[in-house]
Amino acid sequence: MAVHSAVVQVGTSTPGLIYPADPDGAHMHIRADKAIYLGNSNMTAANGYLLPEGGSLCLEIGPDELVYALSTDGRAKIYVIVTLNQ
Numbered sequence: 001m002a003v004h005s006a007v008v009q010v011g012t013s014t015p016g017l018i019y020p021a022d023p024d025g026a027h028m029h030i031r032a033d034k035a036i037y038l039g040n041s042n043m044t045a046a047n048g049y050l051l052p053e054g055g056s057l058c059l060e061i062g063p064d065e066l067v068y069a070l071s072t073d074g075r076a077k078i079y080v081i082v083t084l085n086q
């Protein structure tokens with residue numbers, strides 16, 4: 001079982017990739033210093049999943065799935081830890 005962690009910054013104009021695709025899928029835990037929206041590469045604040053400031057979220061990511069984020073309040077730092085399904 002491999003574990004990876006990262007701090008990713010996203011802005012307000014275009015959704016930023018916070019986790020690349022993995023052929024086996026993964027378990028992801030996300031926390032951010034500002035409110036962010038999560039979704040696919042086409043998502044917006046209107047249709048993304050809101051993760052409030054200080055909130056955290058655990059996700060099961062399917063094989064070859066991509067996760068994007070967007071902030072509406074300037075640049076946001078997103079803390080990610082991932083366990084790969086190997």
